[in-house]
Amino acid sequence: MTTYTKKLPYGVWDFTRGWVFLAIALLALIALGIYAYSIQLIEGEVVTGMRNLGTMGGATWGLYISFLIYFIGLSFTGISIAAMIRLLGLEKIKPIARMAEALTVIALILGALVVIVDLGQPARALVNLFRYARPGSPFFGTFTLVIAGYLFASQVYLYLDGRRDAAILAKIPGKLQGFFRIWSAGYKDTPAEQERHHQTSFWLAIAIVPLLITAHSTLGFVFGLQVGRPGWFSSLQAPEFVALAGVSGIGFLIIIAAILRKVLNTEEILDIDVFKWLSDFLMVLIVVYLYFLVVEWLTITYTAQSHELIIANAMYTGDYAWAYWLTVAALVIPLLLLGWQFIFKRYQMAWIVISGFLVNVAAIVKRYLIVVPSQTHGKLLPYEIGSYTPTWIEYSVVLGLFALGTLLYISFIKIFPIMEVIEIVEGGE
Amino acid sequence: MRVSRKDFLKLSATSAGVLTVGSLLSGGMKTLVPFEKGKVKLGEKFVPTTCWIGKQDCGLIARVVNGRLVSFQGHPDHPRNKGALCPKGVAQIQSIYDPNRVKTPLKRTNKKGIPGTWEQISWDEALNTVADRVKDVLERDPRLFVWQKGRSKAKDFYDDAFVKSTGATKLHHGAFCSDAGYRALEYTIGMHGVLHPDMRHTKYLLSWGWNITNAGGNKFCWLTWPQQLVEAKERGMKVAAIDPRLRGPAHFADDWLAIKPGTDLALALAICNLLIEKDSIDHEYLRKYTNSPFLIGDDGMFLRADPEEGEEEGKPLVLDQATGLLVPFDTEGMTPVLDGKTSVSGGAKTAFRLFKESLSGSSAEWAGDICGIHASQIEQVVNDLAANAMIGSTIQIDGKMLPYRPVAIMAYHMSQQELGFQALRAMLFVSMLLGSVGAVGGQFSDFTWKEYKNWSKFADISVKEGPYNIYLSGSKFFPINSNNSSLVAKVINNPEQYEVDYIPEVFLLHHVNPLGSFPDREENIKAYEKIKFVAAIDPWLSLTADLFADIVLPAATIEKYEGPMSATDQYVDATAMRIPPIEPLFQSRGEIDIYLDLCERIGVLYGEGGYLDIVNNELKLRDTDFALPLNVKPTPREIFDKYSKLNGLEGIEFFETEGVQLKGPVSSSKYYPYAMETPFGGILPHRLYGESLLVAQHRMMEMGADEIYYRDYTAFPTWRDLTVESSPPEYDLLLMSTHMIEFKQSRTPIPMMIEMVPNQVVEMNPKDAKAKRIADGDEVIVESIHAITGETRQVKSIAAYRENIRPGVICMPHHFGEYVKHPWVKGTGPSPNSLYFTGEGYVTNTADQTYLVKVKVTKAIGGK
Amino acid sequence: MTSYGMVIDLNRCTGCRSCMTACKVENNTTQGNFWMYTFRFEEGEFPNTRVWFMPRPCMHCQNAACVKVCPVGARYKREDGLTATDWDRCIGCRYCEVACPYGVNCFNWKDPNKNHYLDWNDPELLAETGGGLPYANPDLKEEYGDENRRIAGGGHHKGVIEKCTFCVHRVEDGLQPACADVCPTRVIHFGDFDDKNSEVSKLLKNNPNFRLLEEMGTEPNVHYIGGQPPTSKTRQIEEVKARV
């Protein structure tokens, strides 16, 4: 006969001072974002830095769409890590599985929101996007598929994966007991059930993989299929997207894991091996992505016709050079750091985290470089070269979204264990 | 009947994209109708009227829905635009409703010389104030009342009547427009106009300073000429552009001679010289219709027969080829020697011989150096002229055999250059030598071959002793006088220097904005400060009104009756009328209304010699059943109703429904001077030799006028160095100025147009710019210098790289200007008129304003 | 079948931009939105300079990139070849705009009523007109086509896209598009390419012609005669810097 600790694990439902302060700070940022967006709603998108292509010499897609790609990219990783853990039985990194799933769900929510924010007629969109949905449009792929289908799938995944823990925690009396009961939905952690649980998660994982690939590819197609925009039309787009998505996602997971490791002082569970694995994986992905960058550079500089070249020059030497080389630096430096650790098998948390941070900077800037230059400089008719500078409205909205995401994340941590619960037996008879 | 939408559509269909080439040229009436259906919608009506912006009054169909003007379309039957419109014609709808119009009569409440602060007053108060001031000066000295008008629209009978009935001194805009050219043509062939071709038949056209894609050309506002040009080009006409900029002629030019501004006289002389050298000249025309065969004595005067009684002067003599005797030039059946000399009076020579000799130095190389073009290009032009002129050939038109010389020149505003009067004479000589004047496909100047009053006046140019009137007419300074209001300003600023003994006190400005449009701005501002009372009739608060008007009277724009207007495109004769499609907006009123009331209050409306009497005269109503009674004030509509009836129409309703009265093709006997019963309507002989110019010069000398005034009064056009060229060398660029398609003159501010051209620029060739480290789009300082006084002026603008302008020349278009109270005009940049100068060295010998000055351009410090 | 399109004769174009202006007035487009745009070009160096002009409406492509990408079918092809925009359905994603190689789409960044050049609600003017854009064209709010969708005119809503409609409201009424109708030198010919005897078909048959960015495979229904397409050496002069 075993009894369980009275205390919920991993700081669930224990609202520390720090947590509260952070939450308040985040709410403030969210308020700022809402304020900025309300101005945009009232005045119209004239308050953003976006303008028409052609005679207005602007970019009609800007920061918002850049972050859309970035967020969707993050989500990619979560779900794929989780899936891999199931499919390849990567027991070693099992502890971060749920962190990843949570990241996926939240990143997707942000993605959905940032699209809405970009629309001129958001209210209509909520109806029309479904009522008049045109599967032919890559946009459909991205939004209806990625955001609706994919968001749903990953939530189901998170849910099922959590049932076992819910069941365990449901035995602990407290405010959340009811909530855990509902989640566990009658799941009794019997061996039989455990087996079924594993089975479903396994098949779910398998089911999610293709969904995942198509989703991210279609996102690539949003740009990749556009003959009309020099710099976008490239078969590379889709795989390139997936690669960079991986890079940023893993990077982000590293940061999350590292933080939770500290604040939840779970060093022994999230031991260095987890990070070793992540760091090596990240390294591989960076290599793959850098390879794409080089191929891109080669194809443009050797095979491209004048229009592609104008953009290439804008990126390599012109108006956007600072951003482009920042990206490269923010990828190469981590590569060196991680590579060095890999070779000498000496892993350092600090270096790994910094790398995780840098690759995310790279990802954000590169998304911007995919979206913007092809509009401001990608002119097939002799329009004037344009320019785009985001306004404080756009920055505030994006910041607000980040804050919202973080708030959701830390809230989730407070209501559900972010890592699988290990049963602690307190003596017996 | 009103034009129903259906009928209108039938019409408008003719104006649709599908047009047979010929219809572009003229009439344009019966063509393919691709679209037919369409109905008048509820509350919709179509009112024919005419463009209010431009100077050729294109026909409009105003679409009015529930009392609101919704759009203007070109009137399909109007010969001048055949259903089309230029951008201003379309966009004017915006300015009609512009809330920045002058809405009520305004009274100034602050001191003059600075942007005004205004009090809205009643029409009564406004009209009385103006009337009292006018009455007051008229009683003391009518010379103190000056009435000034700018670029006119429609027939100016109603304002002429005002001038005549009040005895005001009239100033107009001609001296800033193209009057140097008018004077040259009036002097030489008696026509009132500058130069244009018989586009129907021309095969080789010299676009000699014609802004094809933006403006004018001779007489027209714009639209008609490009239509005719396009058609002619598709028929195979070749165009050579003589122009410092290619922007105007653009791709319509087959050759481009990028001439240095102001040097056209030299080029014309060289062309004359080469034509004579290769004997590509029309001897018959020169002998028969010009004074080329006249014998000139060593005193420069014609040899004359002894006067028969009745004449105070004998007939000029020529040398009879057959007999070798000196005979009066008009001796029947005699052929005079064109190129010869005699032994009499120190070896008198024919005018032609003298001309030839005067050209001896004018080689292609000589002109090439002056004009900054290749001698070979000049030779090319001469060859093309000679080849296309087909001298001697004839063609049958309406059963008559007429001379066929399908070469001609188009020139207009470019005649406003220092030697403009003589330059245009020399340019006309090119056509005269080729015999293309009045020939089929040849050189024309006015739309009908009618003698202009100056033709006989210029036979004996009067040069009086002072004191002079304020524009110095008949003076020893400018005996031929184009009435230059900037010179008037100069006179007002130094009366005694010009032997003027009074300064006007009251100015009434009508449709004119001297401070915006007329160089030189500073001179004008100084003068206006001396004028006691200024009233302006204007729909807008023009710069002049804003700075100096005491009273502003709000004129209606298109919402008024105005006319009659010639609607001819030179081939189809027609008359049109401006019909108000809606009631006048705000408290604005049509000018005729205003003048009727003003005259009544001044006391010159009724009775013999009064306003109404003169209107009767000008509209030829006098002594007809339709004459206006001289004791009742009519409405403008009534005036035009009578006019319409007089002209065999049921009344003004005709114009209110049809818009245009088509009178059919201009008969060849009216159009071609060779087809008239007396060739050239007897306005002969054409003055190759300007004897009376020489006489005038002698008179000026006798009266002790300075050389600067008389030096260009020469019998033949003679090249001399331009005054601007004596400017210090660091002022290394020539500033020229042109018109833009988007704007009309000192700009009636149409937001839609300003949006397309948001600011003034300094067009410069990248070679010049780079040499001065000026990048495209840099802010620059343009500083001009007065070659004689050394005075300098500055404006700030933005550099624009242009490969279509010749190096050494920069161009700032007209139309811009500071301080105008309109949200769209504010800050759009300076007018070149604050850089130009007026007066000696900057006007022609005929008192015509030039638009040329030496400048230096430097990058503005802190300029972006 | 009908396939409306244009034949634009560059030889005749004076670059006067009447077409742009007529389009703006007829369709009540707002400040900064140019459905028609006439390029003014310069090539070469003095004295071998060439100056020429090129009007650019929407190409009403048969294989329209903009239609393919529209997520809600607000941008669609009509039976008669017109590429239409349903301003009641558009969600303002501006995907059509980035997809179009010709840069012809215009978004309503601002509330149109606050973006019509002047203050049309000035009290004294209001007294005359009752307020609002005085020259508002009543035809633009109607439904057009068998599909009965509102596709005419511009500046209807903040946050929706708009572009050249080929003046559907005029064409259905038997009129030429405003730009074709106004052109002083008859540069723009509008008609039915499926009608072999139409003026446009004939012009196409009898003249060497080209379409812009043929290589994009968009199959434009706007053809050019009397000139060559712009090249990388073609510089724009006097460009309109559209601002909201």
Ligand SMILES: Nc1nc2c(c(=O)[nH]1)N[C@H]1C(S)=C(S)[C@@H](COP(=O)(O)OP(=O)(O)OC[C@H]3O[C@@H](n4cnc5c(=O)[nH]c(N)nc54)[C@H](O)[C@@H]3O)O[C@H]1N2
């Ligand atoms: N730098 C430079 N200057 C130039 C030129 C140039 O090429 N370069 N061009 C010159 C030429 S060719 C000319 S003709 C002159 C023209 O110069 P102006 O004769 O002054 O002609 P606008 O400036 O068109 O008109 C002057 C005023 O008339 C008002 N107006 C317009 N319509 C009406 C109307 O129906 N009734 C009344 N009462 N007023 C009206 C306008 O608001 C404006 O304030 O400018 C000359 N100035």
Ligand SMILES: Nc1nc2c(c(=O)[nH]1)N[C@H]1C(S)=C(S)[C@@H](COP(=O)(O)OP(=O)(O)OC[C@H]3O[C@@H](n4cnc5c(=O)[nH]c(N)nc54)[C@H](O)[C@@H]3O)O[C@H]1N2
């Ligand atoms: N859109 C528009 N149309 C107009 C007007 C307007 O304001 N706007 N104004 C109307 C009026 S009042 C007039 S007078 C006419 C004027 O009509 P135009 O005389 O046809 O046109 P401008 O713009 O005066 O310029 C004349 C041309 O001569 C060139 N040029 C300048 N200086 C010289 C020179 O010294 N020598 C030579 N060979 N060429 C030179 C210029 O580059 C330009 O191409 O336009 C009329 N039409």
Ligand code: SF4
């Ligand atoms: S050409 Fe002159 S008159 Fe004709 S529409 Fe244009 S502005 Fe009006």
Ligand code: SF4
């Ligand atoms: S209206 Fe005609 S001539 Fe003028 S720019 Fe447009 S197409 Fe060219």
Ligand code: SF4
């Ligand atoms: S031009 Fe652009 S907007 Fe027009 S149909 Fe083609 S792709 Fe669509």
Ligand code: SF4
């Ligand atoms: S902006 Fe409107 S028309 Fe364009 S793609 Fe989006 S929904 Fe369709």
Ligand code: SF4
């Ligand atoms: S067809 Fe109509 S909508 Fe299209 S550019 Fe011409 S005028 Fe504008």
Ligand SMILES: [Mo]
């Ligand atoms: Mo003029």
